[in-house]
Amino acid sequence: MNKPVAPEEFDYGPLYAAQKKVFPQKVSGRYRNVKWALMAVCLGIYYLLPFVRWNRGPGAPDQAVLVDLPNSRFYFFFIELWPQEVYFFTGLLILAALTLFLMNAVGGRVWCGYLCPQTVWTDLFFAVERLIEGDRRERMKKEAEGLTLQRFVELTMKHSIWLLIAWWTGGAWVLYFNDAPTLVRELVTFQAPTLAYIWIAILTATTYTLAGWMREQVCLYMCPWPRIQAALTDEWALNVTYKTDRGEQRTSLKKAAELRALGQPAGDCIDCHQCVNVCPVGIDIRNGLQMDCIQCGLCIDACDGVMTRIGRPTRLIGYDTDINIARRKAGKPEITRIIRPRTIVYTGLIAVVGAVMLYALLNRSLLDINVLHDRNPVAVRLSDGSIRNAYTVRLLNKRGAGRVVTLDVNGPVNATVHVVGMDAVSSGRPEIVLGRDQTTELRVLVTAPAAGNSEKSLPLVMRVTDAVHGDMASATDHFVAP
């Protein structure tokens, strides 16, 4: 098994490899505890966030995080976004990608091992499976024995609990799209919209399938990140590594003791396969860094347990680099570089993108104007020879309260402005009442004498001003002669 095989002798076997079922063994230790804690935090946030309240004043929803599709608004604590501001999500995705890159540059696939929903839910499903069917050996035995009544009962229980968790996953999902307490009441009394039940069903199906059945296959065949990650990583990133310099030559505990008694070198690895047994993706970490490894650190816990029991130093498997393996072999001290150009650049980019987004968010205008010139007819000649252009003006008030704005039109000489539905005002600056958090559409007629406005097309500026709150917005268009 340890003999190197020449490539031409190697039996590559069939191109298609059927899934080998993985039976991860129970393990305890530091990384397992970290994983439990992060699972609790992630699931806690996911299930409880819709119930967090955030007061936005009367008339506005008081749910902290809400995707309000019917009214096309997105709420996130103090942030409220309109559909035309989805670019903030683009920024958020860029930030997320950069953070992923930074995590990767520092500690390898931290995301995959601890935070990815696929990992979190699969871990939970494994826990359920272990609780009902027993640990690795028992599960393998039962699987080989085939269906008995007890196994049938156990399988039914397992799948029921899986489906229940999956149902709750879908149940929490829909709460982000509607007032959570109200929707929960409606769901329980079967009065919720059909769409909510459909989405719960979809999420139930995906969760049950992905976390219960597909598991590591998702990471291996569906997820692009392992491939991208492999292209992004460098030799300084800390990865879950089997320290070959310490472990090899692996041998039995007894043989190792004999060798050491003779003063000869012996590897610490006793080939106990604990690292393989606990692995949720079913690989052997001792084969080195590989794409299948999600770097969850459970093999570290397993190996540490064994090392402690046999009285050898822990961390035969640990977060390490190939550079350190080489250095130790050469008798040089270990070296770990968290701060290096790559991490500095990522951190800098995160800071820049974050700052730009924050600036944009804090300075986003709460008042906006869109002007659309009538196309047919473009211009109208009136009976006294003057020219009239009509515009559809949309005023966007993103404030949480109503306000009054004045409309100014600049461009044509001696122009008069009339807003349909409003009495003409002597000052020529119509005052418009805008409701809270909504768009107001106006039809604005601009009339100007032919004298002085004979040019085919004059630039025209429409400006709305809220003197009370100091907001201003303007849009440019044209005043066209017939």
Add this chain to the structure above:
Amino acid sequence: MSDHEGEFDKATGKTTTGHSWDGIKELNTPLPRWWVMTFYLTIVWAIGYWVVYPTWPMIWGHSKGVAGYSSRADVAVDLANLEKIRGGKMAVLGAAPLAEIEKDPALLALGRARGRVVFGDNCAPCHGTGAAGAKGFPNLNDDDWLWGGTLEQIEKTIQFGARSAHAESHEGAMLAFGRDGMLKKPEIETVANYVRSLSRLPTAKGYDANIGQKLFADNCASCHGDAGKGNPDIGAPNLTDNIWLYGSDEATIVETITNGRSGVMPAWIGRLDLATIKALTVYVHSLGGGQ
């Protein structure tokens, strides 16, 4: 084909079917069980479907299914619902006085939205999609109205039309002065130049303004008024402004006087309900020219 006994294939770890063509053997790879089960399930499902839903064509009609489902009934229900939703709002609009509709932003928006659609379906063929009109078909965006441009006058024109078959239609026609021998050709040319002078357009050489004025007073003033300002009660256009339904050049005016004009606007009452006509009125009025 050789024997039908499958043999073990070392490379793939599978057995063969035993079929062999020119030494090429076939691996035994049956369809996945889930696929087969799904296939059987669809058959079972289809049988259930036959029972529940209308499925089988018969010689006359088709099998109805026990659920009594009909997509036509579904459409009818949807349409009834839509009418109910619209009816509520349109009833409010229908009951409101015209002036109030323009004062209420919600009603104005509803009237304009409904009006725009109805206009596109019914009025656009003559008046154009943007109501800009064409020769002989008035531009509804300007402030010149043959039959008056107030909300009430516009509503009346839409309801009963102009020179339409409806008893309450606007009546009044431009006479064919030339064709019917009331004016001779030189007289028509003279009065045409006089009409042009009313709206400060240049006149032809050698034209006598006094004769023109006299001819106008004798023949035209009864409808168009002494000063040529027109009369909306009989649809006589104002001849002193910048807007010409058929054109302001001398030849067109001569043609108008010679052969007369009597454009027709159909009556819409009975074809559109009153609330819809109201919405249409508000829409046309809000185009900009409404008085």
